[in-house]
Amino acid sequence: MSKGKQLYELQEVDLEIDAKRERLTQVMGRLGESEVLDEAHLSLARDEEKLVELQRIQREVEREVEDLQAKAAVATDKLYGGTVKNPKELSSLQEQLSNFRRKIGEGDDKTLDIMSEVEAAQKEVFVKRSEVAKIEEEWQAEQASLSQEQTELSAALSTLEQKRKELASKLDTVSLELYEDIRQKRQGRAVAKLERGMCQGCRIALPMSELQRARMGQELVQCGSCERVLYVS
Numbered sequence: 001m002s003k004g005k006q007l008y009e010l011q012e013v014d015l016e017i018d019a020k021r022e023r024l025t026q027v028m029g030r031l032g033e034s035e036v037l038d039e040a041h042l043s044l045a046r047d048e049e050k051l052v053e054l055q056r057i058q059r060e061v062e063r064e065v066e067d068l069q070a071k072a073a074v075a076t077d078k079l080y081g082g083t084v085k086n087p088k089e090l091s092s093l094q095e096q097l098s099n100f101r102r103k104i105g106e107g108d109d110k111t112l113d114i115m116s117e118v119e120a121a122q123k124e125v126f127v128k129r130s131e132v133a134k135i136e137e138e139w140q141a142e143q144a145s146l147s148q149e150q151t152e153l154s155a156a157l158s159t160l161e162q163k164r165k166e167l168a169s170k171l172d173t174v175s176l177e178l179y180e181d182i183r184q185k186r187q188g189r190a191v192a193k194l195e196r197g198m199c200q201g202c203r204i205a206l207p208m209s210e211l212q213r214a215r216m217g218q219e220l221v222q223c224g225s226c227e228r229v230l231y232v233s
């Protein structure tokens with residue numbers, strides 16, 4: 001096997017290792033990451049708090065109305081009970097009563113308003129709870145699949161790294177150093193196929209003498225333009 005072909009095979013393995021490592025980094029980054037879920041929980045908690053506060057206000061308004069009704073009942077009894085005879089006192093009681101009734105009317109309006117706010121807030125909480133449950137379910141499924149993928153990637157990587165070690169052990173240090181050097185400069189691709197007289201790394205046609213040297217396969221021939229090692233398949 002020519003050195004070019006050996007290096008090409010090494011590169012195939014290295015590219016696979018690079019891709020799998022990149023994916024593994026992404027997977028690890030997303031494992032345990034729960035920003036969307038946390039936000040959904042927070043938003044639900046805020047809505048629930050708002051509902052509790054509205055319910056508290058509703059009870060307060062209702063208590064105020066009950067209190068006014070009790071006061072109005074007392075004033076009514078006094079006014080029509082026949083115990084109070086003084087016209088001035090009666091007129092003052094009348095005034096108090098109409099005052100209470102006006103306030104009760106206002107309180108009833110307030111109660112109706114707050115009740116519809118409570119209802120809307122309850123609906124919102126109900127909808128959000130089911131949304132959060134759905135997000136949580138999706139999140140758990142995603143985490144399980146990421147965890148599975150992490151296991152698979154780690155296993156695949158250790159197999160590939162073993163394979164790489166074996167391939168590299170058959171190559172001499174000088175070739176390997178050249179390979180690593182070009183790989184760093186050329187986005188991980190140090191070896192290019194030579195097809196129809198052209199380097200497939202940079203699409204430049206090679207001079208005839210270089211073509212012949214590359215085809216012989218006895219020495220490493222580099223592309224004069226991109227420096228990649230050429231491999232004739």
Ligand SMILES: [Zn+2]
Pocket residue numbers: 192199200201202203204223224225226227228
């Ligand atoms: Zn080239």
